[in-house]
Amino acid sequence: MKIKLKDNKVFFENKGLKKEIHPFWLRERVNGDEYIDKITQQRLFDPTQLKENIQINNLNLNDTYLEVKFNDGAYTKLKVKNILKEFSNFNDVKYIDKIKWDSSFKDLNNFNFEENLFEKKKMYDALINFYKYGFVMFKKVPTKNNFIVNFANSIGSVRRTNFGEFFDVKSKPNPNDLAYTSLPLAPHTDNPYRNPVPCIQMLHCIENEVKGGFSTLVDGYTVTEKLKKDFPSFYKVLTEVKVRFQFIDQSVILEDWAEMIQLDENKKFKQVRFSPRLDFVPLIEKKKLELYYLARKKLSELYNSENFKIRFKLMPGDLLMMDNHRLLHGRTSYNANDGNRYLQGCYIDYDSTEGKLRYLAKKYELELND
Numbered sequence: 355m356k357i358k359l360k361d362n363k364v365f366f367e368n369k370g371l372k373k374e375i376h377p378f379w380l381r382e383r384v385n386g387d388e389y390i391d392k393i394t395q396q397r398l399f400d401p402t403q404l405k406e407n408i409q410i411n412n413l414n415l416n417d418t419y420l421e422v423k424f425n426d427g428a429y430t431k432l433k434v435k436n437i438l439k440e441f442s443n444f445n446d447v448k449y450i451d452k453i454k455w456d457s458s459f460k461d462l463n464n465f466n467f468e469e470n471l472f473e474k475k476k477m478y479d480a481l482i483n484f485y486k487y488g489f490v491m492f493k494k495v496p497t498k499n500n501f502i503v504n505f506a507n508s509i510g511s512v513r514r515t516n517f518g519e520f521f522d523v524k525s526k527p528n529p530n531d532l533a534y535t536s537l538p539l540a541p542h543t544d545n546p547y548r549n550p551v552p553c554i555q556m557l558h559c560i561e562n563e564v565k566g567g568f569s570t571l572v573d574g575y576t577v578t579e580k581l582k583k584d585f586p587s588f589y590k591v592l593t594e595v596k597v598r599f600q601f602i603d604q605s606v607i608l609e610d611w612a613e614m615i616q617l618d619e620n621k622k623f624k625q626v627r628f629s630p631r632l633d634f635v636p637l638i639e640k641k642k643l644e645l646y647y648l649a650r651k652k653l654s655e656l657y658n659s660e661n662f663k664i665r666f667k668l669m670p671g672d673l674l675m676m677d678n679h680r681l682l683h684g685r686t687s688y689n690a691n692d693g694n695r696y697l698q699g700c701y702i703d704y705d706s707t708e709g710k711l712r713y714l715a716k717k718y719e720l721e722l723n724d
């Protein structure tokens with residue numbers, strides 16, 4: 355990638371392709387003290403108030419800087435490196451490559467909690483792991499005074515729901531959700547009925563004295579890729595049909611329509627939703643519905659297969675942070691008479707982890723896609 359000049363025009367050259375950079379695009383990036391607030395990096399001017407016919411009067415380029423003088427009198431010295439960055443996928447959280455995993459995955463991405471963790475390079479490494487594998491495990495996290503809220507708010511902000519700022523996962527009488535029983539929980543994603551669906555779930559183990567009650571995780575991305583390869587017609591129908599997810603609580607009825615496997619604008623994996631007690635398929639044509647039911651059955655079979663599932667026991671102090679748009683989680687049954695099993699959970703959204711990661715990358719001068 356290179357910047358080139360010709361006849362008072364700036365060109366961006368990449369892999370033999372040469373494109374002119376619009377003068378207005380450069381004018382918007384004018385960065386002297388009178389144009390940009392030094393601390394916030396926010397503009398002190400409103401680009402919508404500028405004249406449309408912005409032209410370049412004068413240009414100068416060396417290895418480090420591009421100097422531009424515009425016809426409205428503005429002058430700027432832009433770092434070539436920063437201009438090139440805007441044309442690349444580099445240093446963008448979205449482009450951290452996902453690594454598929456299945457039941458053979460042994461490394462649980464453990465990071466010990468320590469003083470001031472959220473400002474350390476270790477936190478950066480943990481978050482990179484989270485984006486690669488869809489989860490990361492913190493050990494020895496303090497268990498007193500609902501520390502999970504503190505933890506979540508040190509990365510970003512807790513996403514409060516009608517379950518509260520955080521929720522307790524332990525067996526209780528008259529539960530409003532199966533999570534609050536000692537029954538096994540098959541792999542599922544949380545809250546598919548919300549809009550938006552909580553992005554990240556944290557589960558913090560406070561006590562675990564029971565014999566069973568193992569936690570399980572499945573990589574929805576791995577399973578989606580498997581389905582796409584081996585059962586393309588199932589993959590197609592599950593990425594096309596939107597179903598209604600519903601949750602009825604005492605004072606609220608939550609509903610959202612979405613595909614079980616949602617793709618992004620480039621037809622790539624975006625999100626899975628799976629919670630077979632809460633989904634309602636619309637009354638579509640019988641033949642398509644038949645295919646849909648077969649596809650959902652196969653998907654469930656894969657999610658529940660021992661080939662894809664990892665299983666581990668959360669111990670007091672363990673805090674599991676998982677991507678609720680990518681992974682499915684569950685637990686094996688336990689006997690509530692064995693003793694206490696007590697987890698606390700909460701949600702945060704992607705802006706928290708992405709924001710923290712960009713901040714730490716800048717602090718330690720690291721490139722996210724190295």
Ligand SMILES: [Fe+2]
Nearest residue numbers: 533543544683
């Ligand atoms: Fe759950």
